[in-house]
Amino acid sequence: MTDELEDPVDGLGEIAQQRDEVARRVRTHAGEIARELALLQGGDYGQETFETDAGRWTLKYEAGDVQYLRFDPRSGAETYVVSSKQPPEPAALESAMADYGAFVAAYNEYVASFEGMFADVSTEFPPVSSTAELVAERDRIVDRIREVANAMASELYRYDGEYGTYAATISGTRWELKWDGDVASYLRVGGSDGTYLVSQYGPPAADEVRRLVDDVDAFVDAFNDHVEELEADLSTVSFD
Template identity: 60%
Template sequence: MTDGLSFDIADADDVAANRDEVVAAVQSHAGQIARSLAILQGGDYGSETFKTRQGKWTLKYEAGDLQYLRFKGKSGGGDIYVVSTKQPPEPTALAAAMVDYEAFVEAFNEHVESLDGVFDDIPTDFPDVETTESVVAERDRILGTIRDVANRIAGELNRYDGEYGTFAQRVGGTRWELKWDGAQASYLRVGGEGGVYLLSQYEPPAAPDVRELAGDFGEFVDSYNEYVEELEADLRTISFD
């Protein structure tokens, strides 16, 4: 029963309101620092720590907005989150941190000033960039020739072996596989699973891969021709006598 108690209870609303006003002011002011850091660091996410005589301040931002501002004093004690996305700081801890807030701002300003002239000696006259136009044109010419021959093989295989399928042979110990879809080559892959797609429905291979593999394509065609010749020889052995 408490009906008989007459002790006065202090009203904490005013203290909490003052605390919230300070936090809101810091959040607005430090938010400008957060946006400036995002511009300096070239990203929407990051953090930076600034040292003062009394301790160190860590500011973290996300999507360019202030995420938290944390103070840790040299005299000991835990971290004080002056601004955070969670609960507001305890008033006494906030007051202790705010004694050093001006020093934090000065440390940030010194950081920005230290970058003044950092690009003064950086040259902006760069060498000309060589064009890949001729290399790409030659690659496409070679691949075009390979595709024409591969399509002819695909057409023959389509006529003999059905609408869809694959034809694989080893060239110099490396597996070459041609997949056909109708009378067209869907892909020509060298090296099995994870190998190089010399022909595909997607982007062309790199020029060094074409240089390395194109010379062996003739052997793959020879192996196809030998395959056909063996089929013809097998059929000639059939007799109805």
């Protein structure tokens, strides 16, 4: 028993060092494939699987670098040849590396499969129609609505004070005018998620203006009726 305890213990440091060197070189090489895949797919992350006669290789990449390279043999346990955790067992790495060349060949075939993909693609596109005339007409109508809304705001300011809101139901939909001083802050149709015909931001969509413009007269009429009911010295407003 004493003789057995005195037997020298074989060291694995050299094998581990060789394993680490192979793993390092594979990570560098697979990282090149990862960057090429990221360029091809147009994203910062993703994964691809490649079939070989001996099994499947899955490469996952993120931010243009390899996250892991996994080898799933036809028989036996899978091996993470590259991973963010511990390096693979030397024997498992050796077995996987026997098929690494086939993996690279499968990747190269994958890239070659895209050759000529855009050969028949034309870049002669139809001319783009201008919206200038439509936008100009939309803006003309919105500017006129703003003028009317400001006129209403001015009257409300004289009667009701510095700021407030006036609302009326038109064709079953709530119209609300908010004023601040003698100008309109907004004219909104349809509640908090509705359409702002007048606002401090950009104008509404042209189709929304077209849908609602015919009801502006009714809103102004409702306002003028409101003024008459107040029996105060307020001027009425016309949208004509």
